[in-house]
Amino acid sequence: MGRLLFSGLALMPLSVLAAESAPVAPVPAAVQVGSGMAAQLGQLAIGLLLVVGLIFLLAWLLRRVQRMAPRGGQVIKLVATQALGPRDRLVLVQVGGEQILLGLSAGRITPLHVLKEPVHLADAQAASPEFAQRLMELLGKDKH
Secondary structure, three states: OHHHHHHHHHHOOHHHHHHHHOOOOOOOHHHHHHHHHHHHHHHHHHHHHHHHHHHHHHHHHHHHHHHHOOOOOOOEEEEEEEEOOOOOEEEEEEEOOEEEEEEEEOOEEEEEEEEOOOOOHHHHHHOOOHHHHHHHHHHOOOOO
16 A cells, blocks of 8 residues: 555656645746746856857867877878869878879879979978968068
């Protein structure tokens, strides 16, 4: 009999049990609707802020993890790239000790030339692009 009573109580909604145990003072309907709406909007705003904050936190963590990953062990390295048009470009990649010039276009990669002597990175980086020089001049940060 005790089990039957307990299982019957377990199936009852908690609001019914609460209503029976403690009398609740009547609250005007206007106050209930206004405060209920404000509470729901507040919970919605807090939940939205938590989700947006979580997205930013995960993006920050992803960037940190990618920076910490060792890049020295890569077999294929991008040495240089030159845009030829909106969809076409030349790419110089190094595979092991060999450098290959590739032509990239929409949906196609074509090997153009295998270099007998590798291009040195210091020479390629010493020549600053004309656009970058002009931009630095306009910003007033030219080192000359």
